[in-house]
Amino acid sequence: MVIELGTGGTLVLGYFASCQRETITGGTVRVGADASEVENGRIERERVECDSGGVQLVAAQTGKSGVLVFRVPGKTSTASQPEPTATVYTTAPLIDLGSKGAGSAESVVLERVERPPETHTVKITGRIADLAKQGIDLHSGGVYRAWLGDRSTTFKVDDYTAPGSGPIISRLVRF
Numbered sequence: 001m002v003i004e005l006g007t008g009g010t011l012v013l014g015y016f017a018s019c020q021r022e023t024i025t026g027g028t029v030r031v032g033a034d035a036s037e038v039e040n041g042r043i044e045r046e047r048v049e050c051d052s053g054g055v056q057l058v059a060a061q062t063g064k065s066g067v068l069v070f071r072v073p074g075k076t077s078t079a080s081q082p083e084p085t086a087t088v089y090t091t092a093p094l095i096d097l098g099s100k101g102a103g104s105a106e107s108v109v110l111e112r113v114e115r116p117p118e119t120h121t122v123k124i125t126g127r128i129a130d131l132a133k134q135g136i137d138l139h140s141g142g143v144y145r146a147w148l149g150d151r152s153t154t155f156k157v158d159d160y161t162a163p164g165s166g167p168i169i170s171r172l173v174r175f
Helices: none
Strands: 002-015 020-031 036-039 042-047 086-088 094-096 107-112 119-123 128-130 143-148 151-157 172-174
Touching: 036 042, 086 172, 119 128, 151 172
Parallel strands: 086 151, 094 172
Antiparallel strands: 002 020, 020 036, 020 042, 094 128, 107 119, 107 143, 143 151
16 A cells, blocks of 8 residues: 655554554655555654564454544545546646637646645647646646636546656546
8 A cells, every 4th residue: 555645744553563653754655564665754663562463353353343544634634625537547647628629728727636735737739738748747646626717627646657648548638
């Protein structure tokens, strides 16, 4: 599992297998079986007392086990965020404005709808706004809303997408 914390996010994980508690601040976290890997963030590990060998679930318990997540309400809350209507598998999507085209508009405005805030203005050529041709890369895992006047569409950049463009079918966002 990969978790994007951004610059201000904090995550605390406890590992039964290694009796470790990790406090991770910022960056990208790859959660492992008994430890995490962190890129562009800080990790503090401490050994805690635990009975790692004594914790075993029987088949009847596996469907009842769980996790508890605490989120700070406010800007990081996803309660009012729009649901994406499409997922792209590139950080440089191609936005098709459809049969209505752009009208008199010269650009599409993209805004990231979850943290951190981010805005891009993408020039329109014909009925297409091509981020790759304009050197714009979005963030993997980001949810974006594209605005063209009063029309909008929301899409997600796949969590595991590498930077750059790709085949048109994996880049396409339609209004």
